[in-house]
Amino acid sequence: MNRRSFLRSSIAAGSAGLAAPLLRAVPPASQAKLIQLNGNENALGPAPTAREAIEKAITISNRYPFADAAKLTAQIAGRHGVSSESILLGNGSSEILRLAVQVLVKRDPLVITARPTYEAVGRQATALGIEVKQVPVAGDYSHDLRRMRQSAESHPGESLVYFCNPNNPTATLTSTQEIQDWVASAPDDTSFIVDEAYFDYVEDAQYSSLIPLALKKKNLLVARTFSKVYALAGLRIGYGVAHPETIDRISSLTRLNWNALALVAASASLRDPNFVQQSVRSNRESKLIVTDTLRELNLSFLPSHTNFIMHRLSGDIRDYIKRMKDHGVLVGRPFPPFDTYCRISLGLPSEMKQYAALMRMFRGKGWI
Ligand SMILES: Cc1ncc(COP(=O)(O)O)c(C=O)c1O
DSSP states (O other): OOHHHHHHHHHHHHHTTOOHHHHHTSOOSOGGGSEEESSOOOTTOSOHHHHHHHHHHGGGTTSOOHHHHHHHHHHHHHHHTOOGGGEEEESSHHHHHHHHHHHHOOSSOEEEEEESSOSHHHHHHHHTTOEEEEEEOOTTSSOOHHHHHHHHHHOSSOEEEEEESSOTTTOOOOOHHHHHHHHHHOOTTEEEEEEOTTGGGOOOTTOOOSHHHHTTOTTEEEEEESSSTTOOGGGOOEEEEEOHHHHHHHHTTOOSOOOHHHHHHHHHHHHOSSHHHHHHHHHHHHHHHHHHHHHHTTOOBOOOSSSEEEEEOSSOHHHHHHHHHHTTEEEOOOOTTOTTEEEEEOOOHHHHHHHHHHHHHHHHTTOO
8 A cells, every 4th residue: 555545544544433623634645744855945844043033033923024134134244245235135036036037138138048957037037028048958967058158149139147056956066167257258248147056065176156256247146045955945035146236126126025934044044053064964864875776776867966866767757756656755846858867855864765665666666
């Protein structure tokens, strides 16, 4: 019996003797019952300091959180060694990405992204009627800078280039130095977003943030989030870092987008001396369990610099997603054209051991 049918039958068995109101208290086959390896979240949950801060802040949720927004902005600015005028808080970094598309390209606009990559920027551009050029990743799964650059340089109007580094869903890196070289020498009609959502997971010594360059170049914005290593995806908080003039242009499109609980949780998370380290350590342990399993099953995978891994399947991703769900595990969505790959997010080591056992069972059935 798989997990879902087990759940269904135990609810049905229970219903015989339960009054209706009690039954309603049983959660539907909720996501909480499933092992969620589909959202690149941090399965440890929010830092203890963040939980405490959220509890305390409940009592001030009747007030607009101007002071806490200013405080978090200053705290983030201090961390990056920039002024508060270079920071814009967003309702998740998704909001920052969306606003940046609206502001950074105007005249005969073109948005250039990798394929596959995180979809938010391309989707926002399409929604605004902006043409999107998707450039397939290079042979080593990094962004194909040469072809992306050709696209920008041959476009007569303004271009906006989106780099997701490390890239979601491939988990691979693109050379910081090469991105920097292009951004530093690009004409004013080419703008850049560098999305560093998974920055804290990267252990490659060659990798670094583009924030220092963003302070000098008005056509560059760096996006960061509290949804990943800081484990606050459900609270929706992220930020952009850019030249004060660029931040000024973007911030004109948003006002009072803050959430009091998210602000204090983010602020407390930044003050937690151990949480990021602990999360990275747990992620490393989970990664090892998964890569060992994939090697054992002879399923190749891309080098991962994040909290997820892109690996090969022997069948189609859509069948695999369904089968995994039937067995209580949510895995990543399809990322065309990688239809024989799966993006698996790294949960707790204990969850990854369950996943490993399931993978062996799937192999036994000839499904992977
Ligand atoms: C690369 C990348 N950028 C941005 C986001 C969105 O983050 P947020 O929760 O801050 O909106 C994600 C979420 O998965 C992501 O993978």
